[in-house]
Amino acid sequence: MLNQIRQKLELAFPNSKVEVIDTSAGHEEHNSPGAHIAVLIVWEGFKNKSLVEQHQMVYNTLKDELKEDIHALNVKTKVE
Amino acid sequence: MDEQLKQKIESLIQSSKVFLFIKGTPEFPQCGFSAKVVQILQELNIEFTSFNILSDEAVRKGVKDYANWPTIPQLYINGKFIGGCDIVTELAHSGELKKLADQ
Numbered sequence: 001m002l003n004q005i006r007q008k009l010e011l012a013f014p015n016s017k018v019e020v021i022d023t024s025a026g027h028e029e030h031n032s033p034g035a036h037i038a039v040l041i042v043w044e045g046f047k048n049k050s051l052v053e054q055h056q057m058v059y060n061t062l063k064d065e066l067k068e069d070i071h072a073l074n075v076k077t078k079v080e
Numbered sequence: 081m082d083e084q085l086k087q088k089i090e091s092l093i094q095s096s097k098v099f100l101f102i103k104g105t106p107e108f109p110q111c112g113f114s115a116k117v118v119q120i121l122q123e124l125n126i127e128f129t130s131f132n133i134l135s136d137e138a139v140r141k142g143v144k145d146y147a148n149w150p151t152i153p154q155l156y157i158n159g160k161f162i163g164g165c166d167i168v169t170e171l172a173h174s175g176e177l178k179k180l181a182d183q
Contacts, residue, residue, distance in 0.1 A: 051167045052149075059150050066150055072113070073151070075166050 002037070005065060009041060012061040016043035023074065038074035046079045085142045092139075093156045096129035098181055101143050101154040103134050110134060113165040117153045120172045126181040157181055 006020045019040040039058065046054045054077040059066065066073065093099050098121070104110030106118045121128050133140040133152055144150055147161045155162040157180045162168065171177040 051170065052161060052163050055163065055167060056148055063150065076170075 001069060005037065005039070005062065008061055008065075009039065009058070012057070013041055013043040013045060016041050016045075018042075023072075035069065035071035037070050037072070038076070040076045040078070042078045042080060044079060046077055051077070081142060081145050082138075085138055086146065089139065089142050089146050092131055094159050097158060098126055098128040099156040100128050100130040101133050101139075101152055102130050103132070103152055105132055106130055111152070113151070114153045117155060117165050117168050120168055120177070124172065124178050124181070126178065158183065 002020045002022055006018055009018045009020070010016065017040075021038045021040075022036065023038050024036040039062075041058060046057075049057075055075050058075050058077065059073075062070065062073070100117060100121070102109060102111075102114035102118065104114060106122075109115035109118055118130075131139065133143060140152075143152070143154055147154055149161070149164060151164050153165055153168075155164070155168050162171070162177075162180065168177065171180070
């Protein structure tokens with residue numbers, strides 16, 4: 001699951017630095033592992049894009065996972 | 081999107097300088113992300129109006145299409161979409177959020 005998300009992001013944002021972290025710990029009582037995810041993407045292509053646009057690109061890349069597997073997603077984007 | 085729904089969402093957004101779509105109410109948020117944004121706004125003494133999207137299924141779906149944003153909460157200031165929990169947190173830390181709300 002984490003690897004699949006990482007691969008999708010690396011494909012969508014070429015030459016980026018991607019970190020995918022499972023933050024499900026602490027939510028065991030209402031969630032399965034992998035349901036709480038945090039992603040950090042450092043990508044030059046974010047330059048001149050607003051934070052909203054940057055996050056929209058990430059959400060768009062993970063739209064299938066957001067519909068099913070991911071219950072909560074934290075996004076952090078940086079240009080460098 | 082249905083024109084009537086769009087108008088409803090727009091009139092909500094424009095009903096207050098700072099407008100927040102959340103799950104639950106500011107007193108009883110129904111999700112950690114909504115709770116966090118409420119807390120940030122309250123700590124910065126930013127007055128806001130909110131709408132509980134759990135109370136209206138059409139609005140719940142509609143706001144996601146309207147902002148092209150798949151998650152709740154969603155913050156608007158002066159009718160402009162600012163972002164969700166992560167962006168609001170970032171803008172609060174940088175001081176930008178207070179500036180936007182004071183404009």
